[in-house]
Amino acid sequence: xxxxxxxxxxxMGAKTLFTDLDIHIxxxxxxxxxxxxxxxxxTLLHILxxxxxxxxxxxxxxxNLVTVLTKQEHLVDNTITALSYILQNVPHYVEYxxxxxxxxxxxxxxxxxxSEAVDYFSEHGYYYIKDLILSTLTDFQxxxxxxxxxxxxxxxxxxxxxxxxxxxxxQADLLLIDxxxxxxxxxxxxxxxxxxxxxxxGILVVTHDRDVLHHVDRIxxxxxxxxxxxxxxxxxxxxxxxxxxxxxxxxxxxxxKKLAEAKKKVEWGLQMRAKSKAWKVRYDHxxxxxxxxxxxxxxxxxxxxxxxxxxxxxxxxxxxHKFKEKNVKIVIHNSNERINELIAVKHLSLGYDHPLFTNVxxxxxxxHRVFIKGRNGAGKSTLVKTIISQYKDQPPTxxxxxxxxxxSTSLRIGEYNQEIQPLYLPMTLEEAIHHVYNEFNIPIDxxxxxxxxxxxxxxxxxxxxxxxxxxxxxQKARFQLIKMFANKPNVLILDxxxxxLDLPSIEELxxxxxDYTGGILYISHDTHFIKKLGGDVVEI
Numbered sequence: 001x002x003x004x005x006x007x008x009x010x011x012m013g014a015k016t017l018f019t020d021l022d023i024h025i026x027x028x029x030x031x032x033x034x035x036x037x038x039x040x041x042x043t044l045l046h047i048l049x050x051x052x053x054x055x056x057x058x059x060x061x062x063x064n065l066v067t068v069l070t071k072q073e074h075l076v077d078n079t080i081t082a083l084s085y086i087l088q089n090v091p092h093y094v095e096y097x098x099x100x101x102x103x104x105x106x107x108x109x110x111x112x113x114x115s116e117a118v119d120y121f122s123e124h125g126y127y128y129i130k131d132l133i134l135s136t137l138t139d140f141q142x143x144x145x146x147x148x149x150x151x152x153x154x155x156x157x158x159x160x161x162x163x164x165x166x167x168x169x170x171q172a173d174l175l176l177i178d179x180x181x182x183x184x185x186x187x188x189x190x191x192x193x194x195x196x197x198x199x200x201x202g203i204l205v206v207t208h209d210r211d212v213l214h215h216v217d218r219i220x221x222x223x224x225x226x227x228x229x230x231x232x233x234x235x236x237x238x239x240x241x242x243x244x245x246x247x248x249x250x251x252x253x254x255x256x257k258k259l260a261e262a263k264k265k266v267e268w269g270l271q272m273r274a275k276s277k278a279w280k281v282r283y284d285h286x287x288x289x290x291x292x293x294x295x296x297x298x299x300x301x302x303x304x305x306x307x308x309x310x311x312x313x314x315x316x317x318x319x320x321h322k323f324k325e326k327n328v329k330i331v332i333h334n335s336n337e338r339i340n341e342l343i344a345v346k347h348l349s350l351g352y353d354h355p356l357f358t359n360v361x362x363x364x365x366x367x368h369r370v371f372i373k374g375r376n377g378a379g380k381s382t383l384v385k386t387i388i389s390q391y392k393d394q395p396p397t398x399x400x401x402x403x404x405x406x407x408s409t410s411l412r413i414g415e416y417n418q419e420i421q422p423l424y425l426p427m428t429l430e431e432a433i434h435h436v437y438n439e440f441n442i443p444i445d446x447x448x449x450x451x452x453x454x455x456x457x458x459x460x461x462x463x464x465x466x467x468x469x470x471x472x473x474x475q476k477a478r479f480q481l482i483k484m485f486a487n488k489p490n491v492l493i494l495d496x497x498x499x500x501l502d503l504p505s506i507e508e509l510x511x512x513x514x515d516y517t518g519g520i521l522y523i524s525h526d527t528h529f530i531k532k533l534g535g536d537v538v539e540i
């Protein structure tokens with residue numbers, strides 16, 4: 001056993017994130033932590049990683065346990081290089097490398113310490129560890145040149161990969177990893193999954209990436225302030241969750257019937273209690289029963305994946321849909337437009353100081369889906385940004401070397417970006433929604449703003465005053481959905497839309513996009529999402 005937490009509880013202000021949790025991670029075990037956005041998954045990682053001490057409960061760790069936690073606010077010290085940052089976290093590397101260098105330069109003459117350093121370097125393969133790290137960084141699209149430049153020069157996504165490689169070479173006993181595959185291409189994801197299989201350390205990974213969930217030993221779900229454990233991978237989770245949720249739905253339905261019957265007795269007793277002392281006694285007894293049943297009737301959060309729902313008995317399915325957990329409600333506008341060519345890209349060569357790609361051609365009309373496939377850095381995001389800048393009549397950041405992009409005069413684009421535009425970050429959620437609609441000259445009053453918040457699972461009374469900057473990753477993703485659908489677009493341009501969304505929200509998005517009659521141009525490395533949307537493949 002690496003770590004065991006018992007009776008773990010955490011509150012933030014007036015909100016209880018979780019209570020009385022019991023959780024354990026065994027040596028070498030690969031465990032995924034899932035749950036709806038805002039349930040406290042990242043907070044739980046910080047507690048287990050020893051960063052957050054403001055909780056109640058007990059945590060017992062294996063003696064001399066080495067734990068490494070991913071840093072979401074990546075890399076405070078941006079002045080060192082990526083390679084140096086990783087090497088600083090390799091056990092004893094910096095210490096012994098200094099001894100070796102000083103001895104070779106005639107500064108250090110302690111033969112015992114020198115022999116100790118030589119033995120340690122040989123035993124742990126440190127003589128060639130720099131080459132291994134550089135090779136791993138290359139797998140994540142970080143060149144040797146970038147690896148030897150200051151971290152401040154790297155993008156946010158590249159810093160995430162540096163952080164992940166730091167963990168891979170940390171030789172820790174327990175690795176606590178938060179959303180590792182966001183912004184990661186399919187080659188990088190395969191590399192991460194392969195490493196996860198081979199590493200001896202125990203891993204607790206927060207992820208809703210179904211490709212990763214297929215490769216874990218156990219899934220624990222944080223739901224209704226408690227932990228639910230499911231042995232096996234994602235397929236096993238879906239089966240167990242369906243059985244467990246079905247039983248819970250039936251139990252809750254029976255409890256609701258019992259409550260309704262108790263309420264009828266109380267209502268009858270209320271009318272009769274004045275007639276005699278015996279009726280008064282009966283009424284008091286029925287009222288106590290009703291209050292007890294009401295206190296015990298707590299509605300759990302119900303979610304079953306849609307494929308499993310299709311296999312349910314009709315009566316159980318009806319009950320599930322009646323009681324299921326509230327999800328984002330994506331309302332799309334489908335017009336009767338029939339335009340075969342809303343966007344046409346012809347023989348395009350695009351880049352900066354040199355072309356990133358050449359001779360790319362495709363067209364997009366109503367009902368068409370085009371999947372842009374390629375590695376990070378191949379130019380996928382550059383392509384969609386150039387299309388959007390041309391649509392907005394703004395100067396493109398990239399240079400068109402050859403070919404052209406033709407846009408229909410009827411084109412209305414809704415865009416989902418990997419990162420929220422900086423201008424929205426200091427705004428409150430309420431201000432940001434107003435700004436989105438004002439940009440499109442669409443009138444919106446405070447009532448509709450609050451209704452829109454509720455539609456996307458925000459609490460209008462609490463979240464309206466939250467700055468976009470301070471929202472969680474999942475909340476920011478839901479704001480992106482609000483922004484994308486605001487102008488009733490006839491083309492959607494999606495850049496990694498499933499990043500940060502939880503499983504029910506991903507499923508709702510997939511369903512909405514399946515029903516959407518406009519054109520969709522999308523970039524994704526989520527194989528489930530790609531299979532669901534389909535379409536023509538343009539590989540860069």
